[in-house]
Amino acid sequence: MKAEEVEYRGMLLEPWYHLRITNLETYSMFSNMFKGWFDDSMSNYNEFIEALLKGNLKEMNIYMNDIALTTFSSFDTGNHPSKRSQPERFYHGFVLGLLVELRDSYDVRSNRESGYGRYDIMLVPHDRKNDAIVMEFKVHEADEEESLEDTVQSALKQIREKNYDAGLTAAGIQKEKIRHYGFAFEGKKVLIGK
Template sequence: MGLICALGGQCLNAGYLTIKEITDALEGKYVLKIPNNEIKREFQSLTAYYFHLDESSVAYLLDNFQNKNWDAFISGYRNILKTAVSYFDLINENSYQTLLLGLFMQLDNKYEIISNRERGSGRLDILLKSKLIDRASFLIELKYTKDTNVNLKELAQKGFQQILDKEYAMDMENVMKIGMAHCGKQVEIYVGKDAESIG
C-alpha cells in the first residue's frame, strides 16, 4: 500500500504510535494509541507532511467531521484523495481505512479510536467512541469497488445499512452512522443516526 503503509509503519517505529491492545496476533491487528500530547503534535505534523497538507487543512477537515458539516468534510476529504494520495496506494478497502485512521488518530483526546473490532454480529471498520456522554460517537462502515459503473451513493447506503443490520451500535446512544463508498479517488458518503434505516 506504498505511502499509506509507510506512514503507519514509520509512526509506529518512531514511537508516535504505541500498541494499546493486540486484537488478532495471527493477522497482525492491533489497537494503537498516541502516547502523549507532545507526540500527538508531532504525529499531526508527520501526517500533514506525508500527504502534502498544511496542518490547518487537516484540523479544518476534522472540525467539520466533529461538527457534522458533512458537505464540507466530504469536500475536504475528496481533495485529499485527489491531490495528496497516489492512485496506486488506493488498492483496497484497507487503504482508505488506514488513511482515515491516520487522520482520526489526532482526535484521540476526545474519542476512543477503535478499528476492526468485533461488535454486534460482525466486525466494524471504524468507531470513534466519544469520551463525553453529551457528544456524539461516530461509526463508519467502508465500502470499496473497482467498478467505475457502480453507484457509490447506493454503495455508501449499503455500508450504513450494514451498521444497522449487524448492530454495531448496540448498547450505545447518540451515534452517527456513516457509510463511505470508494472507487479510486472517488468517494460518496451516507449519514444516519440512531434507529434510522433505508426504506
C-alpha cells in the same frame, strides 16, 4: 512490524498494540507515505475533524475528495477488482490517521467486533454529551452497484444489519447519540453519507 506490548484501555478494556517497525526499508516506506500525505502546507488537516464533529457531510466530502485528488496516487487507491480490499484498507488507514488527534476526547477504535460483525472505525466519546460515531468503508463494485450512492447505502445497511451499535448501547450510549457514516470509494472518487 512487530508487536512489542499489549495494553488494555477504555471502558471495555480493548487491547491496544504497540508496534515496532522492524527494518529500514519498512520504516522508509511508512515515513515516505506519511510525509506525502501531509506535505501540502496549504492543507488544514483539522478541517475533516471539524466537519465530522459538526456532522457536516458537504465539508467532509469536499475535504476527502480534495485530498484524494491532489495527494493520493492511483497506486494507493487502486482500481483493480483483484485487489478489492486494498483501496478500502488505504482509505481506512488514512481516515484513522486523521482521527488520532481525537484520542483525548474519544476512544478511537478500529476493526473490532460488535454485534454480528466487525466495524471499520468507531469513536466512543469520553463525554456522553457528544455523539458516538460508527464508520464503514466500502469500495464501489460496478457489477453490484450502479453508483457511489448505492455503495454508501450498502455500507450504512451493513452497520444496521450487523448491529455495530451493540457495544455502544451496552456501554450505556443511547441510540439517538450514535451517528453512522458510510464511505464509498472508486479510485480517487469518494462519497460519504449518513
